[in-house]
Amino acid sequence: MGKIKKTKKKIEIEYFSLAKSIDYTQTRIVDANLNAVHDNRLVSFFDESYISAQYKILKTQILHKTKNEGLNTILVTSAGDGEGKSTTAANLAISLAREVVQTVLLVDADLRNPSLHHLFGIEPASGLSDYLLKNISLSELLINPGINKLTLLPGHRKFSDSAEIIGSPKMIELIHEMKNRYQDRYIIFDSPPLLGCADTLILSKYVDGVILVVEYGKTLNDQIKKSMELLKERNLIGTILNKAVIPKKQAYAYGY
Numbered sequence: 001m002g003k004i005k006k007t008k009k010k011i012e013i014e015y016f017s018l019a020k021s022i023d024y025t026q027t028r029i030v031d032a033n034l035n036a037v038h039d040n041r042l043v044s045f046f047d048e049s050y051i052s053a054q055y056k057i058l059k060t061q062i063l064h065k066t067k068n069e070g071l072n073t074i075l076v077t078s079a080g081d082g083e084g085k086s087t088t089a090a091n092l093a094i095s096l097a098r099e100v101v102q103t104v105l106l107v108d109a110d111l112r113n114p115s116l117h118h119l120f121g122i123e124p125a126s127g128l129s130d131y132l133l134k135n136i137s138l139s140e141l142l143i144n145p146g147i148n149k150l151t152l153l154p155g156h157r158k159f160s161d162s163a164e165i166i167g168s169p170k171m172i173e174l175i176h177e178m179k180n181r182y183q184d185r186y187i188i189f190d191s192p193p194l195l196g197c198a199d200t201l202i203l204s205k206y207v208d209g210v211i212l213v214v215e216y217g218k219t220l221n222d223q224i225k226k227s228m229e230l231l232k233e234r235n236l237i238g239t240i241l242n243k244a245v246i247p248k249k250q251a252y253a254y255g256y
């Protein structure tokens with residue numbers, strides 16, 4: 001009995017110290033590189049184009065679907081490579097952070113190919129995998145890329161076999177902590193391709209909702225079906241058709 005109590009106490013203490021390290025007032029500010037942000041299509045950063053307006057609509061729909069039910073951990077994925085997961089996750093996070101109330105934590109949970117820091121033009125010295133595998137504290141990792149209320153938990157080294165790390169008790173505990181500590185915070189997870197590895201399916205078990213990105217003209221019907229099948233027990237809160245051809249006049253602002 002005594003042993004169980006001790007363990008419980010230890011977990012509580014760990015949660016407490018985790019929470020302290022997700023303190024936004026202590027987060028290091030590393031301003032994003034505006035050229036990188038522009039070149040990598042983080043259009044919500046500039047908030048002017050037709051595409052940015054689309055992200056605003058997406059944000060509004062997500063707020064509508066999640067807010068009243070307290071769903072705040074959202075995973076962005078797609079069936080295959082290069083379909084726009086990271087771009088969508090980052091734009092959605094920026095767009096949500098621009099709302100009055102909520103803060104946003106954008107997590108690079110693609111341990112195979114972490115890229116969010118590149119999108120912001122930031123070179124972190126360490127990332128999520130260092131937190132999970134070494135004794136590096138979260139506060140050393142968190143970065144504010146120059147947007148109020150947005151915090152990035154970046155990736156760093158690439159892992160070819162990351163499913164075990166992503167499904168580790170430390171990662172699950174981290175998600176639990178992120179989710180429960182502050183109610184006005186959204187946590188957006190970028191992830192590897194759903195059909196390419198086990199990581200995303202594992203992660204999807206611990207989040208409140210999943211957004212599936214589909215690339216116009218590339219993602220095959222079979223891949224969409226297979227993805228839907230894999231996610232059938234999860235809360236699929238939306239599907240995004242990415243890279244769709246849009247009228248030239250509207251696309252002008254960012255050259256899409």
Ligand SMILES: Nc1ncnc2c1ncn2[C@@H]1O[C@H](COP(=O)(O)OP(=O)(O)OP(=O)(O)O)[C@@H](O)[C@H]1O
Pocket residue numbers: 039040041078080081082083084085086087088110113115191192193242243244256
């Ligand atoms: N709506 C869009 N229109 C045009 N290009 C886009 C759009 N969304 C993403 N891209 C481009 O597609 C490429 C892949 O995007 P991104 O890195 O977001 O995909 P991903 O699914 O995260 O890739 P990976 O599977 O490698 O992690 C990038 O060059 C990105 O700038």
Ligand SMILES: [Mg+2]
Pocket residue numbers: 085086087110113115190191
């Ligand atoms: Mg990506």
